Amino acid sequence: MASEFEIIRRYFTRPAPSAVLGIGDDCALLAPRHGMLLAVTTDMLLAGRHFLAGDDPGKLGHKALAVNLSDLAAMGADPRWATLAVALPEADEKWIAAFADGFFRLAARFDTELIGGDTTKGPLAICVTAIGEVPPNLALRRDAALAGDDVWLSGATGEAALAIAYLEGRVRLEADAREACLERLHAPEPRVELGGRLRGLARSAIDVSDGLLADLGHILEASGVGAELAWEKVPRAPAIAACADKALAQECVLAGGDDYELVFTAPPSSRTEIEATGKELDIVLTRIGVIVPGRPAAVLRDAAGKTVPATRRGFDHFA
Ligand code: ADP
Numbered sequence: 573m574a575s576e577f578e579i580i581r582r583y584f585t586r587p588a589p590s591a592v593l594g595i596g597d598d599c600a601l602l603a604p605r606h607g608m609l610l611a612v613t614t615d616m617l618l619a620g621r622h623f624l625a626g627d628d629p630g631k632l633g634h635k636a637l638a639v640n641l642s643d644l645a646a647m648g649a650d651p652r653w654a655t656l657a658v659a660l661p662e663a664d665e666k667w668i669a670a671f672a673d674g675f676f677r678l679a680a681r682f683d684t685e686l687i688g689g690d691t692t693k694g695p696l697a698i699c700v701t702a703i704g705e706v707p708p709n710l711a712l713r714r715d716a717a718l719a720g721d722d723v724w725l726s727g728a729t730g731e732a733a734l735a736i737a738y739l740e741g742r743v744r745l746e747a748d749a750r751e752a753c754l755e756r757l758h759a760p761e762p763r764v765e766l767g768g769r770l771r772g773l774a775r776s777a778i779d780v781s782d783g784l785l786a787d788l789g790h791i792l793e794a795s796g797v798g799a800e801l802a803w804e805k806v807p808r809a810p811a812i813a814a815c816a817d818k819a820l821a822q823e824c825v826l827a828g829g830d831d832y833e834l835v836f837t838a839p840p841s842s843r844t845e846i847e848a849t850g851k852e853l854d855i856v857l858t859r860i861g862v863i864v865p866g867r868p869a870a871v872l873r874d875a876a877g878k879t880v881p882a883t884r885r886g887f888d889h890f891a
């Protein structure tokens with residue numbers, strides 16, 4: 573069986589040319605580019621809570637990094653480095669190699685270098701910290717939405733939650749829908765390029781990890797504003813549109829988690845440029861509502877202007 577240090581050397585040590593010092597010492601040494609702020613984020617994935625121990629290790633490696641890159645994207649930051657702490661029940665080299673492959677494939681796509689971490693024996697858990705750069709004053713903070721802003725959503729929400737409902741036996745899905753939803757759940761695509769392009773166009777942003785209404789709610793709370801959303805404008809992914817259980821589909825779209833789309837607010841003067849950006853990146857960007865003065869809550873209306881009651885607002889680990 574491989575030792576801790578063999579595992580680190582064989583599977584996790586890759587060149588990190590943009591670090592002053594990478595893996596191998598007590599600390600990595602990093603120099604941000606001149607005048608840039610560092611954006612730092614951590615997300616932990618626990619077996620039995622965020623994934624199942626039998627899940628595909630390659631997709632897990634992808635997802636562990638993807639959820640962190642998604643946070644950088646939601647801040648408008650460009651990814652640069654990451655650290656990786658893993659607790660492994662055993663030194664299963666096939667599993668570790670597949671995990672590392674999924675991790676490094678995504679890392680390479682977004683110029684992210686692994687510069688350190690920790691490896692220990694224990695109940696399967698993965699904790700990634702991602703470090704990015706953003707110019708001062710251009711970070712897409714949660715507290716910067718203003719009344720009059722448009723509320724935008726990238727892609728469509730709900731498929732990851734629909735996958736969970738499927739895995740729990742609460743819904744049946746056709747083969748195409750099932751595949752799309754499971755891929756969304758296990759291998760989410762972080763909106764890294766979009767996040768970077770929204771600097772200077774959007775005012776505030778957040779990634780949808782806990783549900784559309786819950787995450788938009790964090791922007792509203794932090795900014796002290798409300799939102800009016802048009803339910804018929806909220807995009808439906810094909811699997812959601814095809815779902816026979818309409819109440820479940822609605823709950824997935826509004827309160828499902830794990831989508832890793834971006835919700836952002838931007839002044840109407842940014843519309844043309846945002847639309848052009850979406851076309852260029854081939855990402856559907858939809859205006860789903862507007863920011864309004866008042867109580868920090870989102871009101872959802874149907875085409876006739878009647879409020880749509882939302883069953884559940886989002887995910888809370890301690891609820
Ligand atoms: P320390 O005893 O100082 O914590 P370790 O022996 O845990 O150092 O780790 C040795 C080196 O390997 C350090 O540079 C650490 O950042 C790196 N490292 C350990 N585990 C990982 C991992 N899973 N991925 C990337 N780097 C790792």
Ligand code: MG
Pocket residue numbers: 689690691
């Ligand atoms: Mg250590």
